[in-house]
Amino acid sequence: MIDCSNCPLRKHDVFAAFTPTEERFMKEFKAGELKVDAGSPVLSEGAASPYLYSVLNGFGVRSKAIEDGRRQVTNFVFPGDLIGLQTAVMNAMEHSVDSTTAMTLCVFPRERLWDLLKNSPERAFDMVWAGAREESLLGENLLSVGRRTARERLAAALWNIFSRMRAIGEGDRAHAPMPWRQQDLADALGLSLVHTNKTLSRMKDEGLIQWSSSTLVVEDLDQLAAVGSIEATPERKRPLI
Amino acid sequence: MIDCSNCPLRKHDVFAAFTPTEERFMKEFKAGELKVDAGSPVLSEGAASPYLYSVLNGFGVRSKAIEDGRRQVTNFVFPGDLIGLQTAVMNAMEHSVDSTTAMTLCVFPRERLWDLLKNSPERAFDMVWAGAREESLLGENLLSVGRRTARERLAAALWNIFSRMRAIGEGDRAHAPMPWRQQDLADALGLSLVHTNKTLSRMKDEGLIQWSSSTLVVEDLDQLAAVGSIEATPERKRPLI
């Protein structure tokens, strides 16, 4: 039942397994696992949560909303992501997290965070790392939404999703799972659903991508990166310290 | 010369002064101070820096750029902000930081970060907090750029700037310094300079705001928040742990 193999709290050296001491420590920190169905809320904007989660498997979205219903998804959630850092460290969540597929989460009690920081500088580093990485992804998304055309945004977003899927070992050279709806993409890119759909159609017609039955097919990743005006840098896996 | 009074690395309890031990520790961590002129680069996207900075005074912007020159400012930089967390924890900066006014920065050597995390869980918490806060600000900005109209974006951005100025003790009830150019605002909001200017003019005509000679005047902050479709929540100052 207790499984730490996919826990993001070991970014200090992503290739290093936990030492026996660390493993024992982490198992003690872990409170259990949580399974949620597809399309369920995990954490809600404005709420405080006594728990902090890491994603063992499944996909989701982080999003923020305006009262009148407008929604912005700020990032896509992948296995290995940390959820609830904000609620752990501030008073409340500043964004919501919802599952897109069924997910299973690793549960950590927030009140033990202090012990973690005190007793394990490696884990402290990991959490700083996780925060910095999230900030970096948000910045990239902000650049897209603020300064790229619809076509570029879509290309960049699909490239990123493809890249992150590959990084967690999903899909193969040209294929990747694509669990999100067009509406989620539109909300992530600051576009309307209709325009997202039309732009996607055009990209399909051009043979740039294929997307059906929750699978994304990209023959030429570099071309996609070029269309998206992004430099195709793979995920940095190995922090320095 | 060594002054830690405005250092963000004490968010654990923002009202608590450093203990003598902590003070000694931080002074030892600090490598010196750096003064930069207005309009100078501090840290560049893609570069690694051996230093981490905190802002003692002055203002700046964080920004990302596309090769063809398009620029997105991701956040405004205020005194008390931490700069270079990404370079400290990942391999390189994912965004640039430039000074808007003259700034003086507190310099910390990156290679001593590990000691900091190991010896001071309070500081570790502070850094996690700083990262989470930055993420929260970016998320708010992303929501604006993706889902708000030009008018709303401007109102929200000015409200936020006003609010952050007040939080650091600048300005008074209705006045606040406004060091940035319209171009910076436009780049932060994903708008063109021209449209930013026209929308601002309209807001001035309506008496919603005044802005001249680097000073922002807002008589009715709540009205501004309403126009921006934001809930006027003040900065959270007191994290829980």
Place this chain on the structure above:
DNA sequence: CGAACTATTGACACCCCTCAAGACCCGTGG
């Protein structure tokens, strides 16, 4: 087989961008 959700497509409107020119502001040097 129906219900609910998701994707697709067309028509039309408008918000915002681009281009372009001029005004203002301010430091520098003759």
Place this chain on the structure above:
DNA sequence: CCACGGGTCTTGAGGGGTGTCAATAGTTCG
């Protein structure tokens, strides 16, 4: 003191990218 120059702000005209509305088709699941 005034001319000059660069940066910033302002204003107008016109075009295009994207949003909204609305209706239909396709898909999934009970």
